[in-house]
Structure formats: structure tokens, C-alpha cells
Amino acid sequence: MHLAYPAVLAVLLFCVGLYGVLARRNAxxxxxxxxxxxxxxxxxxVAFDVWLRDTVHAGQALTLFTITIAAAEIGLGLAIVLLVFxxxxxxxxxxxxxxxxxxxxxxxxxxxxxxxATPTPAADDEKAEASA
Amino acid sequence: xxxxxxxxxxxLSPTGVEITFVLIGLATLGAALLxxxxxxxxxxxxxxxxxxxxxxxxxxxxxxxxxxxxxxLIYVGSVVVLLLFGLMLTKAPIGRSPDADSENRLVALxxxxxxxxxLVWVVVDAFRTTWVDLHGVAQGSSHATGESLxxxxxxxxxxxxxxxxxxxxxxIVLSRRDAGSPGGATTGAGSPxxxxxxxxxx
Numbered sequence: 001m002h003l004a005y006p007a008v009l010a011v012l013l014f015c016v017g018l019y020g021v022l023a024r025r026n027a028x029x030x031x032x033x034x035x036x037x038x039x040x041x042x043x044x045x046v047a048f049d050v051w052l053r054d055t056v057h058a059g060q061a062l063t064l065f066t067i068t069i070a071a072a073e074i075g076l077g078l079a080i081v082l083l084v085f086x087x088x089x090x091x092x093x094x095x096x097x098x099x100x101x102x103x104x105x106x107x108x109x110x111x112x113x114x115x116x117a118t119p120t121p122a123a124d125d126e127k128a129e130a131s132a
Numbered sequence: 133x134x135x136x137x138x139x140x141x142x143x144l145s146p147t148g149v150e151i152t153f154v155l156i157g158l159a160t161l162g163a164a165l166l167x168x169x170x171x172x173x174x175x176x177x178x179x180x181x182x183x184x185x186x187x188x189x190x191x192x193x194x195x196x197x198x199x200x201x202x203x204x205l206i207y208v209g210s211v212v213v214l215l216l217f218g219l220m221l222t223k224a225p226i227g228r229s230p231d232a233d234s235e236n237r238l239v240a241l242x243x244x245x246x247x248x249x250x251l252v253w254v255v256v257d258a259f260r261t262t263w264v265d266l267h268g269v270a271q272g273s274s275h276a277t278g279e280s281l282x283x284x285x286x287x288x289x290x291x292x293x294x295x296x297x298x299x300x301x302x303x304i305v306l307s308r309r310d311a312g313s314p315g316g317a318t319t320g321a322g323s324p325x326x327x328x329x330x331x332x333x334x
Contacts, residue, residue, distance in 0.1 A: 003263065004255065004262070005150060006190065006194065011248065011251040011252050011255055012252070013164055013183075016164045016165055018240075018244045020168030022236065023168070025232060026224070028224070029232065031215065032177065032180050036167065036180075046191055049272075050195060053265075060272050060280070065288060068206075068295075070207075071210065079306040082307060085223075086309075094234050
């Protein structure tokens with residue numbers, strides 16, 4: 001088989017996943033797009049392992065490891081998303097601006113954002129006093 | 133793919149495996165596109181099943197049969213179920229949700245198209261004259277994969293089990309409900325992530 005077929009398919013799947021990560025708003029859909037990107041990498045690993053006829057099968061072993069790490073990642077990611085949903089009542093990634101710059105931003109009216117933003121000047125004051 | 137097909141004569145006489153690979157690849161790509169563009173959240177997870185199953189068939193065509201069945205077991209069997217549980221527990225709307233995509237969709241489309249064009253150009257230019265020999269002994273049979281895994285990759289394999297244990301403990305800690313109530317009962321949202329991570333562990 002021509003090696004360009006799996007390579008091009010992996011590239012296109014990766015870019016589809018890239019579009020999904022950038023364009024989706026729901027955090028779980030972002031996780032699905034991350035899975036697509038990881039699968040594109042797996043396809044590349046398998047194709048190059050078969051092409052190179054590796055005696056230690058590094059590509060297939062790495063594919064198994066990637067699949068396992070992806071499973072762990074999706075478990076932890078979903079736990080984080082559920083925690084965020086329980087605290088904020090929403091899993092939209094563009095509303096989670098608690099770590100954003102204090103001025104402006106669409107997440108300003110949220111109460112947790114305000115409580116997150118308030119300790120920052122105090123910490124700056126402490127830093128200024130320490131440096132003085 | 134079509135552009136390079138006109139450039140190289142080797143593409144003009146495809147074998148049966150190549151034709152099957154391209155057809156399943158087109159189906160996989162279409163399902164992936166629907167996964168990232170559909171406005172119904174549950175349908176996105178179901179199209180993801182089609183995409184991951186198509187990739188499992190591609191692994192079979194590349195003679196990596198053990199990877200293919202691991203893909204079916206873990207991705208289609210566990211990860212998608214976990215995603216569906218996540219969609220249910222975050223009260224995802226059934227039916228069309230108009231705000232599934234954010235406002236920077238055009239920017240994301242531009243970035244993805246630019247990356248796809250650059251990467252396809254580079255990959256086709258690099259591997260235009262490279263052939264994979266699929267004949268002979270299967271590269272990814274369970275025998276070969278198991279032998280290499282437990283002969284050359286034992287230490288990473290065991291380190292990975294420690295990582296899975298850490299992920300299991302992390303998921304349990306993250307989904308404990310003791311922020312509001314001092315009892316700290318692990319109920320509700322904690323169970324699917326924990327059980328699925330435990331399933332990977334075994």
C-alpha cells in the first residue's frame with residue numbers, strides 16, 4: 001500500500017480535530033475533538049511501524065500506550081468538566097474566564113470571577129511591600 | 133490525495149487494499165467532520181463511534197489487528213460511553229442547540245485549513261514514492277505485539293499502570309462531593325468516571 005494514504009488521512013483527521021478544539025463551545029465536544037487528534041497520531045504510528053518493519057514494534061507499543069493515556073485523560077477530563085459544571089452550572093469553555101485578565105471579558109458578571117479577581121491586588125500589594 | 137494521484141503513476145493502479153483503505157478513510161473523515169460540525173451533541177458522540185470504528189478497520193487493513201481490537205474495546209466501548217455519560221450529567225440539550233459553536237468558528241476554520249494544506253503538502257511531498265509492503269508475516273498480530281510488549285517494553289508498560297492508578301485516584305478525588313457537605317459522600321457524578329477508569333485499570 002502507498003504510505004501517502006494513511007499519512008494524508010491522519011493529517012486530515014488531525015486538522016478536523018484541530019478545528020473542533022478551536023471552534024466548539026461545549027467542553028465535552030472539545031474532548032471529543034482531542035480524541036480525534038489522538039487517533040490521527042495513532043494511525044500515523046501504526047502506518048510507520050508497518051512501513052519500517054520495526055523489530056521491537058515501537059510504533060505499535062506506543063500506540064497502545066497512547067490509547068491508554070487517552071483513556072486516562074478522558075476520565076480525568078470528564079471529572080474536571082463535571083466539577084466545573086457543578087460549580088458554574090455550565091460547561092461552555094468560553095465562559096470559564098476565572099483565570100482571565102481582570103478587566104473586561106464576557107465572564108465579568110459571574111460571582112466566582114469577582115471573588116477570584118479580588119485577591120489579585122492584595123497579592124500585588126504584598127509583593128510590592130516585600131520588594132520595598 | 134487527488135492532486136497527487138495525477139502526479140504519480142503509482143496511484144493509477146491501486147490494489148484492492150488501497151481502494152478499501154481510501155473508501156473507509158472517506159467514511160471516517162466524513163464521520164469526523166460531522167462530529168465536529170453537528171449541532172446535536174449526542175449525535176456528535178454517535179458520529180465519533182463511526183469515526184473510531186472506521187479507524188479500527190484501517191488498522192486491520194494495515195495488518196495491526198491487536199491495535200484494531202484494542203481500539204474497538206477501549207475507544208468505542210469505553211471512551212464513547214464515558215463521553216455520553218458526561219453529556220448526560222452536564223444536562224446537554226436533546227435536539228439542536230444553536231450555541232454549540234463559538235464565535236471564532238471562522239478563525240478556527242482558517243487555522244485548520246491552513247494546517248491541513250501545509251501538512252498535506254509536506255506529507256505528500258515526503259512520502260510520494262514510499263510503499264508499504266503488506267505481504268508476508270503480519271506485523272501486528274497478537275503474538276508479535278505481545279512478544280515485543282513484554283520483551284522490550286516492560287518498564288513503560290508497568291509505569292503506565294502506575295499512571296492509570298494515579299488517574300483513578302485523581303478522578304476519585306476530583307469528583308468527591310465534599311466541598312459543600314462535610315460528609316464527603318462520593319455520589320452522583322463521581323461514579324461514571326471512577327468506574328470507567330477502574331475498568332481501564334483491570
